Amino acid sequence: MTYCVGMMLDKGLVLMSDTRTNSGVDNISVFRKMFYWSVPGDRIIALMTAGNLATTQAVISQLEERTKTPSERHNSLLEAPTMFQVAAEVGRLLRETIQNSQSDNGQNGEGRFTASIILCGQINGMEPRLFMIYPEGNFIEATSDTPFFQIGETKYGRPIILRGYERDMSFEDAVKLLMVSFDSTLKANLSVGMPLDVMVIARDGFGPLHVRRVHAEDAYFQSISSNWGNALKSAFDSLPDYSFGADREPPPANLELS
Known part of the structure; x- marks a missing residue:
């Protein structure tokens, strides 16, 4: 399992x-799930992957080859005129990779090679855009x-983002919000783990404004985790006390079934 978030702000994108x-509790590894390609002054394209590792690595490898190897085939990442067409091509590549994997493994392979992708970026003269690409x-x-x-594992961190997100927030606050979201997910699910990868893409920057890998011993992340836990405990303690007093309405009487 994994956890990835892509966020749109007025200022740009945060990933x-x-x-x-x-593959079980005794087979845990670290693999990068965030990738990007950029042409200074023209475009930046970034994506994050979740799902079967062999499937996502196959997709990334094919995209990498298209950016590095001269070919008569149109390069969907670095030459496509719109982000919509980039998303369509990445979606097609993901679908074909999954279908080929299932075909090679017969019917028993069905469902084992699924994956999904968050794709985002900006092409010069256009707005930054953010897409969710499904296995189909x-x-x-x-x-x-x-x-x-x-x-990936979305349910634990989603309430944090829903309560804290503002489209006009600063990049710094957005990263802080996502760190709280990831901390909550890490606490609740062992299939999500450190280190974390962070990327900030400023509007009209056409390159990463900020890239960072956050390890478990990172002082800032540890401070976020500790202070967020203390803040939740303090907020809980400040809520009105519940009482078993006589002013409470009695429960409804049990109905007898004839």
């Missing part, structure tokens, strides 16, 4: 992913109503 992969190859785009996407 965060964990790096844990596991189709995708949806972030909007003002849905300004962030999650893949």
Whole structure:
């Protein structure tokens, strides 16, 4: 399992992913799940992956080859005129990779090679865009109503983002919010693990503004985790006390069934 978040802000894009992969409790590894390609002054494209590792590595390897090896084939990442067309091509590549893996392994391979991708970036002269790509190859785009996407183990960190997100927040506050979201997920699910990868992409920057790998011993992350836990305990203690007093309404009487 994994946990990745891509977030749209007025200022640009913020991405965060964990790096844990596991095939059972005794087979845990660290693999990067965040990747990007950029052409200074023209475009930046970034993506994060979740799901079967062999599938996602195959997709990334094919995308890497297209950026490095001269070919007569149109390069969807570095030459596509819009981010929509980039998303469509990455979706097609993901779908074909999954279908080929299932075909090679027969019917028993069905469902074992699934994966999903968060794709984002900006092409010169256009707005930054953020997409969620499903295993079937189709995708949806972030909007003002849905300004962030999650893949992997989403349920533990989602409430934090929903309560704290503001589209006009600073990059620094967005990273802090995501660190709280990841801390909550790490506490609740052993299949998500450190280190974390962080990337900030400023509007019209066409390159990473900030890239960082956050390890478990990172002083700032430890401070976030400790202070967030203390703040939750303090908030809980400040809530009105519940009472078993006589002013409470009695429970409804039990109904007898005839």
